[in-house]
Amino acid sequence: MTFCDDRKDKDMLETLYKEAIDRKENPKEGSYTNYLFDKGLDKILKKVGEEATEVVIAAKNADKDEIANETADVLYHLAVMLVETGVSVEDVDAVLKARQGKKSNVHDRPEITNY
Template structure:
């Protein structure tokens, strides 16, 4: 599914279609694309907080679409992302909870 979204975003960039939303995003540039990624990610968080499965699915689809457009715009491939994920696989996280602040 992600590969399909990515390929469609690549194709639309290479072969613009008059009036297409994807081309609108490309024409507006990276700042507009990033704004949409942020907006849609926030909407996913709200949907999850509301425990609305349909809304979660819809907003997640929007995030994935906008991420595909952003990846194409920035020249990052799905292979690039997969390489990072594979390198992380099986590694232990080094993230620790921060100490609680008691002195204000």
């Protein structure tokens, strides 16, 4: 079973995405999601990076509960980022489906020097 074929996983990501769309279209005072949208893409991306780093730390510490919690935070912030950038869950799902079953081209990638 793959991520894109598991309806429960996909439905949760879709739910986060749809809730983020709804919050963007129907702002609620005091909403953290609206706070992120109001602050803009740079703030959203900063949070994605922070939460991804926290997942790495949790994994390095072999803390399963923290891995689950921080992964949930990453998925939430990714959903907000997708809405902000106009990329749909279906767009991501199409990429995952296109990659499914393909032979991986494993090789060392060059170091990123331009940020």
